[in-house]
Amino acid sequence: MRFRAGVLTIAAASVFLGGAFAQPAPRPKPGFSGPDSTIADPIAALERKSEESLHRAQNRVKALPVVLDTRIGEHGGKTRFVVEVSDPLQLRVFTLADPDRVVVDMPEVLWRIQQAERPTGTGAVKSYRYGLFRPGNSRFVIDLNGPVRVADPMVLPPQGGHGYRIVFDLFPTTRAKFLAAAGWPADLRARENAAERLAARESRATGNAQSAPGANKRIIVVDAGHGGIDSGTSGINGLQEKDLVLDMALRLRKALQRRGNYTVYLTRDDDTYIPLGQRVKIARTDHADLFISLHADSNPSPSVSGASVYTLSERGSDKEAAALAQKENQSDIIAGVDLSQEDAPVASILIDLAQRDTMNRSTRFAQTVVQKLSGVTDILPRRPHRSAAFVVLKAPDVPAVLIELGYLSNAGDAGQMETSAWRSSVADAIASAVDNNFGLPKGGRTAAQTVSD
Secondary structure, three states: OOOOOEOOOOOEEEEEOOOOOOOOOOOOOOOOOOHHHHOOOHHHHHHHHHHHHHHHHHHHHHHOOEEEEEEEEEEOOEEEEEEEEOOOOEEEEEEEEOOOEEEEEEEOOEEOOOOOOOOOOOOOEEEEEEEEEEOOEEEEEEEEOOOEEEOOOEEEOOEOOEOEEEEEEEEEOOHHHHHHHOOOOHHHHHHHHHHHHHHHHOHHHOOOOOOOOOOOOEEEEEEEOOEOOEOOOEOOOOOEHHHHHHHHHHHHHHHHHHHOOEEEEEOOOOOOOOOHHHHHHHHHHOOOOEEEEEEEEOOOOOOOOOEEEEEEOOOOOOHHHHHHHHHHOOHHHHHOOOOOOOOOOHHHOOOOHHHHHHHHHHHHHHHHHHHHHOOOOOEOOOOOEEEEOOHHHOOOOOOEEEEEEEEOOOHHHHHHHOOHHHHHHHHHHHHHHHHHHOOOOOOOOOHHHHHHO
């Protein structure tokens, strides 16, 4: 299902520290072009340009402001939130409803918080998260226990070994007053829409420097779930879902590329959040033959373990599948994405014959993935192939599956997910399932290629 942020009137505050903030340089794109690309030694040019890109990226990172610490103080009639930063920067603070939250929007920063202070859960702040929202843009999102009024932020200069401290107080208010003040600032909404349009046009540039399209190659889009400000599930061993699935996506891309029959695109190749709708657009823009979304699960019961594979349906195959889809579909809300312009929920899609064929192909692939994974890792004992209304699987013309690699809430699953051997074997198993899906022998080589070798 799609969830919509409450959008009523606009309430935003800007904080300027020490004057205007110089926006960071754009993140370097993979791939190389320019006058040096035609010299006699293209390998040397590639290596030199790669080194130059690395230096530019390192210099850009050095220039970014650093968030050093966050502190929460609950003082009866108010909750005080303090953000300590190394350098002047610009913040936008606004509130959103349903669910109630405070969004702190800022330029891209480096996060160097050693141990984030956690709220008690009894004050105004239920929880909060932070991270890279998209290149050039970082974000705090504060989940609320109830409606609040955000006072104008105060700025404290460096003192006593501390950097700049940005202080904003949250005061309890009525539901009516909160709703009257909540909503997206118009300029930020325009920026969000422009960024998504640009990202859709540039989807082929995302993490594909080593994947040149071939006339006879199948196009596979691999989606590492969550990312950036949305860390997903946290394992009992501290492993974060967003880090696990990004590493698995990179390993799966490499496993598929070794076979020589696939062009592989990633929805993300770094710790950036990609909105769910944009992930679907990437698959459709790239004319994908297959879309594979990677995730890791959690369960209140620590004994539940094993991998599972999901396909799209209007209704969940069971209550657990429906609950998981509902949780995963809230990813945009967690990241603070503007959902006011989003299209209808999956359940309202008219499933025509073309989409029914896509869903049938997705089901066949899911069954193959379950079979291949069972040879290298534990599988959920009861109904490892399930279905639910996952937003990320809703492209009507692209067969798609969502793979839950295991349970980070289970000690055994979480432990093996930390090992390189397990990750490589699972990536190879998924790649073998892709081979089977397209009728290729193990390793992706056609019969003719095998004879010619």
